[in-house]
Amino acid sequence: MERSTLIILAVVCIVIFIAPLVMFSGHGEDDGYFGGADDAAGEAVESTGFEPWFSSIWEPPSGEIESLLFALQAAIGAIIIGYFFGYWRGQGKDE
Incomplete structure (x- = not known):
């Protein structure tokens, strides 16, 4: 460019x-x-x-812990997706 x-x-x-x-x-x-x-x-x-008919089993003690768990979940998902894309990409390479 x-x-x-x-x-x-x-x-x-x-x-x-x-x-x-x-x-x-x-x-x-x-x-x-x-x-x-x-x-x-x-x-x-x-x-x-509307009133909910059940309550959560566990509530995070603070918003920071909730954010941490969300970020951890996103990181684990990104690692899994990245692994499979890398594996798929590696299958197409000749050794």
């Missing part, structure tokens, strides 16, 4: 990265920004008056 093309792509990437930070500066989850689909679905279910 030409140098000018790379510079243009770099500028576009920087703009795409910074634009949401500038547009939503000072806004947070309390204002309804950056809330996930899980939050919206939970609020929709709660608004109907």
Whole structure:
């Protein structure tokens, strides 16, 4: 690629990265920004008056532990997927 093309792509990437930070500066989850689909679905279910018929077996003691478990789950999944893609890719190589 030409140098000018790379510079243009770099500028576009920087703009795409910074634009949401500038547009939503000072806004947070309390204002309804950056809330996930899980939050919206939970609020929709709660608004109907539905009561769950079971409770969790174990609740993580804090949000940090919950985030740690989620990240660990994602890492294990990435390792498994990466292993199989690497194995699949290695099968196509001649020795």
